[in-house]
Amino acid sequence: MKFLTNLIFFLIISILAFWSASAAFSSSQEITPLDLNTTAPFSAAEVTANQKNLKVVGLNDDYPLMFINRNGMPDGLAVNLLREFSESFGYTVQFELLNTEQLRLISADSYDVIYSGNRISAPELTRLTEPFYIHSYTLFVEQSAAEKIDFLSLFLEDSGKLSIGYRSNDNLDKFLENKSTRNSLMPMPNHDSALEGLLEDQYDAAFMPKEIGLLLLSERNALEIQALETTLYLEENSFIVSASDILLQFELNNFIQSLKKSGRLQTLVKTWISIPESNSEESNLLSLFNYFFLISAAATFAFSYRSYHLERDVEKQAAELNQLNYANEELWTALINEERYKNEYYINLSHELRTPLSLILNAVNAAERSVLTQSSTLSADKFSKYTGIAKNNSMRLLRVINNLIDANHLENKDYTLDLKRVDLVLELNELIKWINEVLDPKALDIHLSTSLKSLEAIVDPYELDRIILNLISNAFKFNDQKPCIQLKLSSGNESLFIDFEDNSLGIPKDSVQRAFQKFHQLESEFSVKSEGAGFGLYLSKQLIELHGGTLSPIYASGTSGMHYRLQLPLTMSEEYHKPSSGKSLFYDRGRLVRLELSEIKTQDLSKN
Structure with missing residues (x-):
């Protein structure tokens, strides 16, 4: 609010100062227009100072190339510059300003170069030279640069790398002192060189007559370059040059640079352009009064603007600190949860190792006592029971250790598959056969x-x-009744699907993603029923993804139990074809079934 108040105050002061300055300016000497529609030599006496009707136009911001009045005709300063240039290089130059009707009467043999509208006429030299005085140009610029920058801004001060020229109603002294974009242009000896530099990405834009540019671009099939119209002058005027040699643009550049260094250019400027001055003391006092108010308003505005931005910076830094604090809190919470999961995991792992070890030890002790006491009460059935307990729990230990090792290998990306082409219908039926043989039917x-x-x-x-x-x-684990499991095998265009459905209690939808994490076990009623080290679903998901497939839980309304879908590609890409681990050479499906289902009460095959 404080900033807006000061801004309004500044605007009011500025309007008052501008109104006063306008009133003072209107009381100064009257200015008459400049009429140069003549072919006679020009002199300083013929020029009336008229800053309003003069435009300064240059091919770069280092020197003015030409000056035109409101009728589109060049004034005496441009003519004087060209005459001094030709004399310094030994040229004999004769030039005339013509309108369209006069141009039609000129004989084709009476000139060396004519520029009219957008056309240049020069015997056999049209493409190799650039006349030093042209009314209109076309800017050829790369498509990517043209989409970002309005070409009109290229003629404004401080327009950056693409600055092509300068247009201003300021006085010439101020214009000549401007060095803001001094090196933004490179003078080229001819049009071909300019376009080649553009195509070779030496710079972003070329400035040349439209017909020549389009002709050269079509010959090179340069579709990425587009032309932007930058005509600033009337096209009805023409300029004729008769010279022993064609004057090149870069020579004029060097000549005007030397005029600047010697001070001759400033002398010519002052000869042709004078700035109106008011001798009124009242106007001077009024101007000083206006300057005082403008400076005061500017200082007030600058102070308010600075205060406003300081407040914004403080608010921004406070918001950033709050975000950092929030991010740190989230990170701290995540670290605590991860440590908690790891602690729970190690507790569960210790329990998982201790339980089968205790059962194995009890079975071995019972058998040992019977042997030492030579007890006749240890029947063959009991002995088989003890050895079965020891064998089954040994498998449980082996399964936990295998899962722990494999999980680390998968995490380190150094686990290798043993890929084979198999018939899945046959393989799944064989697996079901072994499951029914190992478990109680x-x-x-x-x-x-x-x-x-x-x-x-x-x-x-x-x-x-x-x-x-x-x-x-x-x-x-997650069932209070007899498990009923259905496997469904199907295929698509590039994938096969194995749907696994059971009648278990199921995993809640909001907990299923955590069930696939490495250091996580399900809580609530499952924590009492479930046993294991918490690796099952994590390993299954990692192994499926190692095949290039997915393992996803599927939830449908009105259904119970658990439904998983295994998706596998029918063909493996090259990234999955790694050296075989050789597991299939020693693969015993019956042993794997006993090992993976060792937590479930198994049949004693020795009875069969």
């Missing part, structure tokens, strides 16, 4: 549903069995 209902007689794919059969067995193990 009354404890599980599992079958495969598919309309396919065969389906070949490139997979690691050991790891695929391992994934499905882990899902079966979860179906037992």
Whole structure:
């Protein structure tokens, strides 16, 4: 609010000062227009100072190339510059200013160069030279630069790298002192050189007559360059030059630079251009009064502007600090949760290792006591039971250790698959056969549903069995009744799908993503029922992704149990074709089933 108040005050003061200055200016001497529509030599006496009707136009901001009045005709200063230039280089130059009707009467043999409108006429030299005095140009600029910058801004002060010229109603002394974009242009000897530099990305724009530029671009098939119209003058006027040699633009550049250094250019400028001065003391006092108010208003505005931005900076820094604090709090919370997950994981892992070790130790102790006491009460059934307990829990320990090692390998990206082309219909039926043989048939209902007689794919059969067995193990853990499992096999254009459905309690939708994390086990009622080290779903997901596939839970309204979908590519890309691990050479499916389902009560095959 404070800033807006000061801004309004500044605007009021500025309006009053501008009104006073305008009143003072209107009382100065009357200015008459400049009429140069003649072919006679010009002199300083013929020129009436008229700063309003003069425009300074240059090919760069280092010197004025030509001056025109409001009728589009060049004034005496331009003519004097060209005459001095020709005399210094030994040229005999004769020039005339013509309108369109006069130009038609000129004989073709009476000139060397004519520029009229957008056309240049010069015998055999049209493309190799650039007349030193042209009314209109076309700017050829790269498409990418043209889309970003308005070409009219290229003629304004401080327009940057693409600055081509300068247009101002300021006095010439102020114009000549301007060095803001001094090196923004490079003088070129001819049009071909200018366009070649543009195409070779030496600079961003070229300034040349339109017809020549379009002709050269069409010959080179340069579609990325477009022409922007920058005509600033009337096209009805023409300029004729008769010279022993054609004057090149870069020579004029060098000549005017030498005039600047010697001070001759400033002398010519002062000869032809004079700035009106008022001798009124009242006007001078009024101007001083206006300057005082303008300076005061500017100081007030600058102070208010600075205060406003300081407040904004403080608010911005405070907001950034709040964001950093919030981010640090989130990071701290995440670190605490991760440490908690790790602690819970190590506790669960210790329990998972301790339980089977205790059972193994108890079974071995019981068998040892019977042998030492030579007890006749240890029947073959009991001995088989003790050895079965020891064997089964040894497998549980081996499974935990295998999962721990494999999880670290997967995390370090150094786990290798043993890919083979297999018939999945045959493989899944063989897996179900072994599951029914290892488990009590009354404890599980599992079958495969598919309309396919065969389906070949490139997979690691050991790891695929391992994934499905882990899902079966979860179906037992999270179930209060006899597990019923249905496997569905189908295929698409580039993928195959294995749908796993069971009748377990299921995992809540808001908890399923955490179930796939490495250091996480499900809570609530599952924490009591479930056992294991928390690696099952994490390993399954990593192994499927190593195949180039996905493992996703599917939730449908009105359904119970758990539904997973395994998606695998029918063909593997080259990134998955790595050296084989050789697991399939020693793969025993029956042993894998016993190992992965060791947490479930198994049959004692020795009875069969």
